[in-house]
Amino acid sequence: MSSSSESESEAPGPSILEEDDAPEETVTFKSLGVTDVLCEACEILGWKAPSKIQKESIPVALQGSDVIGLAETGSGKTGSFALPVLQTLLDNPQRMYCLVLTPTRELAFQISEQFEALGASIGVKCAVIVGGMDMMTQSMVLAKKPHIIIATPGRLVDHLENTKGFNLRALKYLVMDEADRILNMDFEQEVNKILKVIPKERKTYLYSATMTSKVAKLQRACLKNPVKVEVSTKYQTVDKLQQSYCFIPAKFKDVYLVYILNELAGNSFIVFCSTCANTQRVALMLRNLGMTAIPLHGQMNQTKRLGALNKFKSKSRSILIATDVASRGLDIPHVNVVVNFDIPTHSKDYIHRVGRTARAGKSGKAITLVTQYDVELYQRIEQLIGKKLPLYKTEQEEVMMMTERVTEAQRYAKMEMNEAAKKKGKRKGVDADDDDTEEAVGFRKKLKSKKKK
Known part of the structure; x- marks a missing residue:
């Protein structure tokens, strides 16, 4: 029985099938x-x-x-x-x-x-x-x-x-x-x-x-x-995906993320983090900088997870900050850029993450932030996909100009997470992800109103 597949509905025999020959x-x-x-x-x-x-x-x-x-x-x-x-x-x-x-x-x-x-x-x-x-x-x-x-x-x-x-x-x-x-x-x-x-x-x-x-x-x-x-014999990423990496000092990781999001403003992003806490923190930090970011992670209850996904799908939020909960199978047609904020521990997860963009024949970008601690993990990814990725060009002076604003947003994000943790402790069953209400545009407003009182 032939192992190639023609356009008729006759089925091929039990063998490994690769590229089809039918026009x-x-x-x-x-x-x-x-x-x-x-x-x-x-x-x-x-x-x-x-x-x-x-x-x-x-x-x-x-x-x-x-x-x-x-x-x-x-x-x-x-x-x-x-x-x-x-x-x-x-x-x-x-x-x-x-x-x-x-x-x-x-x-x-x-x-x-x-x-x-x-x-x-x-x-x-x-x-x-x-x-x-x-x-x-x-x-x-x-x-x-x-x-x-x-x-x-x-x-x-x-x-x-x-x-x-x-x-x-x-x-x-x-x-x-x-x-x-x-x-x-x-x-x-x-x-x-x-x-x-x-x-x-x-x-x-x-x-x-x-x-x-x-x-x-x-x-x-x-x-x-x-x-x-x-239909693919080795681990690979799709051809229309532009992949690059950005080698940065770990202490300025947040600043570089904000720089990249500003540089590519107007696109829709998925930013992958390795833990639920970091996902929450990054989402709050970006929101305090006036960006429409929303978290998606395993510690959110199911209603909120679906709500976050729907807000991103409907484009009312342009940045989804997610753990690997969102790296598999989710079909969101309009993702333009995937940013690996935390590098995945398992190289295969990289393929799934960057597969959220450049879907169904469209093009897309994937940028991976690599700190001095991530070099070995990053080399494993390059080995798996069989290619050396180009460096994503950044202007260091422009990046460093953002440090003060980002540091302030980090501080507010930390305060907001502490407040949410206290609230959760006081009232059992309250999620620490109650931050995506329409009034929670930034923690600064809350602080200002407290000061006025």
């Missing part, structure tokens, strides 16, 4: 075997032609094979598993039909949006089951038996163990998206519990940007004669 213009969702009603849904969503991973995996999935999909981030993986699942659901309507496991809450909501958009005309019902939300409300949603459940592993296990009448015995499809990260986040135990209670006679799709030894082990445990679909 770009001849491949449509219809030619891949997607039914008319779903082709129309793709058109409404603005999906003009299938992406590489969709071209390779959809025919294989529609033929009934288990699939391992390896593709760079931003490549349209969600469509490549959602379309086959919805098409087979059309042929055999059934509740509790498919379970999608994802590593993060935000990604779960995003996948649900895509399933609902694709299945709008056929009445598909989805349920998002993630932590940080009320268990009882979720139990009521599960009792209505949705077609598709999108869940994080920990919360799903909670429901399997504690929600009366809930089981997955009728399940026909299991999808694991970002499988490498699900396993890296120590969800291995939960995944094993889920695998024990779902039918062995099911189809399984395993999607990941990177193939790790843990993913290979999972593949052996839960897939039957899978077809491996791979």
Whole structure:
């Protein structure tokens, strides 16, 4: 059986698939075997032609094979598993039909949006089951038996163990998206519990940007004669992404960040930090300098996390300061620049972070701040992506002129964080992220009003 994929819907055999040979213009969702009603849904969503991973995996999935999909981030993986699942659901309507496991809450909501958009005309019902939300409300949603459940592993296990009448015995499809990260986040135990209670006679799709030894082990445990679909053979970043680094002294890191944000003003940014506390601090500091920054991290409650994401998506905030919660799978079309404020400890995370920009054929910028303490980590990143990055040019005198203003903003940010911590201590259940209210434009105003009193 041939290992190349032509535009017909005949599926290739179980071999590693790389670049497709079919001419770009001849491949449509219809030619891949997607039914008319779903082709129309793709058109409404603005999906003009299938992406590489969709071209390779959809025919294989529609033929009934288990699939391992390896593709760079931003490549349209969600469509490549959602379309086959919805098409087979059309042929055999059934509740509790498919379970999608994802590593993060935000990604779960995003996948649900895509399933609902694709299945709008056929009445598909989805349920998002993630932590940080009320268990009882979720139990009521599960009792209505949705077609598709999108869940994080920990919360799903909670429901399997504690929600009366809930089981997955009728399940026909299991999808694991970002499988490498699900396993890296120590969800291995939960995944094993889920695998024990779902039918062995099911189809399984395993999607990941990177193939790790843990993913290979999972593949052996839960897939039957899978077809491996791979559209990039090494870790890589997309061609239209302009990457650079900025070598700076650690003590002036904040000042350089502010300089870069000013230099590239008018763009929308995601700034990645390594900890929740630093994410919060940087967001407050930038806001005190009059920038529309908003934090997104794991210590915020779920409502606030979704609120932050929606404000950024709707462009009412131009700078999202985030931990790696936002580095995987989130599709925000208008991100122009990614700044690695803290360098990622795992080099592969760099690929996922910078994959938030230059998506779907657009161009984008990625700038990594490298201090004297980060040199080894940075060299590992260059080794992984197989290229030496150019230096991002800065005017040192201009940067240093901002030091005083930035120092003052840092001081206010620290005071604001201390005040939030005290408030949280006094009233249990109050988040330390209550700072994104419309009146919290800067801490200075609060201080001034106190002085007047």
